[in-house]
Amino acid sequence: MTRSAVSAAIGLTRRRLLAASAGASALAGFGLPFASRAAAALPDGEVMSAAHWGVFYARVQGGRFTGVRPWEKDPRPSPMLPGVQDIVYGPTRIRYPMVRRAWLEKGPGAAPGERGRGDFVRVSWDKALDLVAGEIKRVQSQFGPWAIFGGSYGWRSAGRVNPQMMMKRLLNLSGGYVDSSEDYSKAAIERIMPYVVGSVEAEGPQSTYQTVLDHSQVVAFWGVSPIDNNGIANTVADHLDAPFFDALAKAGKRVIFIDPVRTDACKLLRGEWIAPRPGTDTAMMIGIAHTLLTEKLHDAKFLAAYTTGFDKFAAYLDGRIDGVAKTAEWASAICEVPAAKLRDLAHLFAGNRTFLVGGWATQRQQHGEQTPWMLITLAAMLGQIGLPGGGFTQRYHLDACGTPATPAPAVAGGGIVAGTRPANGKPWPDERGAKVIPCARIVDMLENPGGSYEFNGRTFRYPDMRLTYWVGGNPFHHHQDRNRQVAAWRKFETFIVQDSQWTASARMADIVLPSATVVERNDIDRVGPASGRAIVAMKQAIAPVFEARSDYDIFVALAQRLGVEQAFTTGKTELDWVRSLYDTARKLGETKKVPMPDFDTFWKQGIVEFEVQPAAVNWTKYADFRADPLLNPLPTPSGKIEIFSEAVEKMHYDDCPPHPTWLEPTEWLGQKDGKYPLHLDSAHPKLRLHSQLCNAAVVRRLYAVAGREPCLISTADAKARGIADGDVVRLFNDRGQVLAGAVVTGDVRPGVVRLCEGAWYDPERPGGRDTLCKYGDPNVLTKDVGTSRLAQGTTAHTAMVQIEKFAAKAPAVTVFAAPSAAV
Amino acid sequence: MLPATTEICAAFADLFADPLQAGDIEALRADDALGRLAPLAGWPGCGEPWQRARAALAAAGGTEAAVSTLNAAFCRLFLGVGGPAQSAPPYQSAYVGTGRLFAEPETEMAAMLARHGLVVQDNEAADHLAVELLALSALLAAGDPEAAALHARIAGWLPDFAAACAAGDASGFYAALAALLFAFLAALNAELPPGAASDRT
Numbered sequence A: 001m002t003r004s005a006v007s008a009a010i011g012l013t014r015r016r017l018l019a020a021s022a023g024a025s026a027l028a029g030f031g032l033p034f035a036s037r038a039a040a041a042l043p044d045g046e047v048m049s050a051a052h053w054g055v056f057y058a059r060v061q062g063g064r065f066t067g068v069r070p071w072e073k074d075p076r077p078s079p080m081l082p083g084v085q086d087i088v089y090g091p092t093r094i095r096y097p098m099v100r101r102a103w104l105e106k107g108p109g110a111a112p113g114e115r116g117r118g119d120f121v122r123v124s125w126d127k128a129l130d131l132v133a134g135e136i137k138r139v140q141s142q143f144g145p146w147a148i149f150g151g152s153y154g155w156r157s158a159g160r161v162n163p164q165m166m167m168k169r170l171l172n173l174s175g176g177y178v179d180s181s182e183d184y185s186k187a188a189i190e191r192i193m194p195y196v197v198g199s200v201e202a203e204g205p206q207s208t209y210q211t212v213l214d215h216s217q218v219v220a221f222w223g224v225s226p227i228d229n230n231g232i233a234n235t236v237a238d239h240l241d242a243p244f245f246d247a248l249a250k251a252g253k254r255v256i257f258i259d260p261v262r263t264d265a266c267k268l269l270r271g272e273w274i275a276p277r278p279g280t281d282t283a284m285m286i287g288i289a290h291t292l293l294t295e296k297l298h299d300a301k302f303l304a305a306y307t308t309g310f311d312k313f314a315a316y317l318d319g320r321i322d323g324v325a326k327t328a329e330w331a332s333a334i335c336e337v338p339a340a341k342l343r344d345l346a347h348l349f350a351g352n353r354t355f356l357v358g359g360w361a362t363q364r365q366q367h368g369e370q371t372p373w374m375l376i377t378l379a380a381m382l383g384q385i386g387l388p389g390g391g392f393t394q395r396y397h398l399d400a401c402g403t404p405a406t407p408a409p410a411v412a413g414g415g416i417v418a419g420t421r422p423a424n425g426k427p428w429p430d431e432r433g434a435k436v437i438p439c440a441r442i443v444d445m446l447e448n449p450g451g452s453y454e455f456n457g458r459t460f461r462y463p464d465m466r467l468t469y470w471v472g473g474n475p476f477h478h479h480q481d482r483n484r485q486v487a488a489w490r491k492f493e494t495f496i497v498q499d500s501q502w503t504a505s506a507r508m509a510d511i512v513l514p515s516a517t518v519v520e521r522n523d524i525d526r527v528g529p530a531s532g533r534a535i536v537a538m539k540q541a542i543a544p545v546f547e548a549r550s551d552y553d554i555f556v557a558l559a560q561r562l563g564v565e566q567a568f569t570t571g572k573t574e575l576d577w578v579r580s581l582y583d584t585a586r587k588l589g590e591t592k593k594v595p596m597p598d599f600d601t602f603w604k605q606g607i608v609e610f611e612v613q614p615a616a617v618n619w620t621k622y623a624d625f626r627a628d629p630l631l632n633p634l635p636t637p638s639g640k641i642e643i644f645s646e647a648v649e650k651m652h653y654d655d656c657p658p659h660p661t662w663l664e665p666t667e668w669l670g671q672k673d674g675k676y677p678l679h680l681d682s683a684h685p686k687l688r689l690h691s692q693l694c695n696a697a698v699v700r701r702l703y704a705v706a707g708r709e710p711c712l713i714s715t716a717d718a719k720a721r722g723i724a725d726g727d728v729v730r731l732f733n734d735r736g737q738v739l740a741g742a743v744v745t746g747d748v749r750p751g752v753v754r755l756c757e758g759a760w761y762d763p764e765r766p767g768g769r770d771t772l773c774k775y776g777d778p779n780v781l782t783k784d785v786g787t788s789r790l791a792q793g794t795t796a797h798t799a800m801v802q803i804e805k806f807a808a809k810a811p812a813v814t815v816f817a818a819p820s821a822a823v
Numbered sequence B: 001m002l003p004a005t006t007e008i009c010a011a012f013a014d015l016f017a018d019p020l021q022a023g024d025i026e027a028l029r030a031d032d033a034l035g036r037l038a039p040l041a042g043w044p045g046c047g048e049p050w051q052r053a054r055a056a057l058a059a060a061g062g063t064e065a066a067v068s069t070l071n072a073a074f075c076r077l078f079l080g081v082g083g084p085a086q087s088a089p090p091y092q093s094a095y096v097g098t099g100r101l102f103a104e105p106e107t108e109m110a111a112m113l114a115r116h117g118l119v120v121q122d123n124e125a126a127d128h129l130a131v132e133l134l135a136l137s138a139l140l141a142a143g144d145p146e147a148a149a150l151h152a153r154i155a156g157w158l159p160d161f162a163a164a165c166a167a168g169d170a171s172g173f174y175a176a177l178a179a180l181l182f183a184f185l186a187a188l189n190a191e192l193p194p195g196a197a198s199d200r201t
Helices: A003-010 A083-089 A101-106 A125-142 A163-173 A187-196 A209-215 A241-250 A264-268 A281-294 A300-306 A310-317 A328-335 A339-351 A370-382 A439-447 A482-491 A551-561 A565-569 A574-591 A599-605 A623-627 A715-720 B005-017 B022-032 B035-042 B047-059 B063-078 B104-115 B129-142 B147-168 B173-191
Strands: A018-020 A045-051 A054-061 A064-070 A098-100 A120-122 A179-181 A218-222 A254-258 A272-274 A354-358 A391-393 A436-438 A452-455 A458-461 A467-471 A494-499 A511-514 A523-527 A534-538 A607-609 A678-681 A710-714 A728-733 A736-745 A752-755 A800-805 B118-120
Touching (some): A018 B129, A064 A083, A125 A511, A179 A439, A187 A370, A209 A241, A339 A354, A354 A370, A534 A599, A551 A574, A710 A715, A715 A736, B005 B173, B022 B047, B047 B173, B129 B147
Parallel strands (some): A218 A354, A354 A391, A678 A752, A710 A736
Antiparallel strands (some): A018 B118, A534 A607
């Protein structure tokens, strides 16, 4: 298409920004009026709504969302909550449908190396929707469902009317797509735990806080920051962890934090801080286990009654298998925690009711399957699993999972589902590759179409991609090794992003559709994913700003163009889906004898709350199993905790042996001849939800340093490099380079730097190889290999870097010098 | 009042309202004089940024390349595509208080426009720089005394906006244009009726 034809097609004309209002006597010089902006304004007042940061009241004045008041029953409102206003009104809001110029002029696949430069053209909604629907049709017809990646992943916004499901439903109805499985948070846990305890384990209600307060004598937090991340929740945060941590701080128990960083929680609880080398937690646990075994402090009766395979693990521990006894000294040489301390810990754990709190950081690294497996093995050797205040948990850091659960029904049924592709659709032969890939292997897929990969005991083939459509997610934040990803992404001929913010991913897109935010549409969600404390009506408070449209409106418009509208909507409006979700929950409630008002009453009152039953307060996970392992077996082949897994053994994976094993990662502080001296820790940030709110100026002000993502560096490492607190620093390795703002502190282990994930990728030369990220995205530096062939999870925590004071003039946040004429 | 004033206000409004198309660039390059902004070459304080804008435009290459380069700059600076670090939101609200859009300045502008029988179209916010400049142009043309207050409003936030342009604009064109607008408004201030001088607090 020529440029003029393009211009004609998309109606590129000068905007008329001002017009006379109807009936008014206007200033001279303006043309005739046409439709004015003011949509029917919603009434002034407060509207209850909710976000991942909690339930809140949105203050509405004159059609504007002017304030946020936390729900009065939130015990610790999040400092991030005001960020919901930034999501609506931030300057990086996507205002109009946009198409990358080269793509618009030359078609799919044009100049993919220019993605990210910002050369977008505004188009009308009709044009944008025609282009998206046309692309789906084109790729389905020229290729097939195997060429469309619909594995859109990400936290999106709260609410059960799920736009990712809408997209999958649309792609299914129009022929099918390749989906993704797993997640970027806990893939290794999710895949290894079914072999160990027969479930994902690290989800749902956990042993309650009350049991810990009443019975635990020692609480050990292992690679987990339990307060920070409970600020957010998978649905809507209830923050019911707050009273627990306050009580634990006063309880006088022995609290230990094993972490490269002395976290806020460690300080609040006045915990003992032990900082092993990152990536060596499995070895450290094994060293403790060796002491337990050799000093006969392990609970042989528990191991015999409730576990299988301990004898094989014991043979590994004492060196009968490989000739290496995994003594405290052996472990100490790896993790750099003194052997005497490891023995002390063994004695302390065995001599007290000990609760081991595992996080997910230790499994977001190479061989990440081993750490959770070893944590449970250690807990099993202590023999306290199923006893109140004993055993372990792997989800105390998110969703306040130690809160006693109410009998609230789930808000899940009755919503939009992905469905299946038409039975008479295009044949999808096996040689076209897998229909689902592990999400963190997306770049491998793009680089190796048709190539084989192993996953969880089976071999698959990567499909050959042309198109991807992303909704409510930001792959150019959550994926590792950014430079490699940017290059590999060129394989996609078309990249569609539907979002409310100009995320790094939206900037890399070919077609961008502006979606409404949580206060601009209707939805419903559960408050407290674990507690089920309430179900909240998320009522639209304001009309969408600029040209944003609700996700549902967008997908219905696409369904019309693809001829599947009726199948897509089944006649339902957005609010009908909300009603359907509620009514389904209400029916479920009836069967559980939990009364709930009818939908109209609920919608009017805004929230329905549920009471905790007394029996739930003192609930201990695995107590039933402990009470009677025959009547209440675990869903493993043996019905027991599998310290040795025959199923894993049959996979013959040297990167995931059949019992917990220390395997040296490719990058760590103990590696021989390592090129880079510092371990990069890229934990979840305290004041964001992954990358969400990074653009919220009000929240970013609370942590940014020199206008950049803060990077924690130890006093010793900073001194050795001439780095002062507040300096702009450059972190780099063979994979890339980023700038950040230095925070020199005694709260991080020497040899480790922390740069939190979710920092927005801000390349100096978009698309350029090894360009500098000016803001501080750690995933420019992280490694993109699977945890092992078993889980193929992310290994973001396995990365070594160097850091230096940035001597050159820092780009982009040039200190303001007003133009000479402007002073 | 200098005769070209209202036209220059409207020309700036156009330049900040939409990205430049090929025809716009050709018009700006005609006679190498920035089109409708040509008179500014001789205005006090305007010469340097005027030259800079002209040079940036010349450096942007042939028409097609210039459309692409300047459009990318426009999208990154003014449409949010640059992310938090490289944005220069063309909204007054972005430079007060929390920096969120649709804050008090927008309400005030919408009310002011309504008093004059005007509404904003195209789902745009009333405190967009282009809207404020268009309104200023109209008030000046009408000899309306409220022009001085609107001038002061724009002059109040323009330094921050110009600074954001200077920090984030790789093309240099919009940074120069923002500086030129500031110089123009400063010069215009001297031309406004006595007693209506801008209060820049």
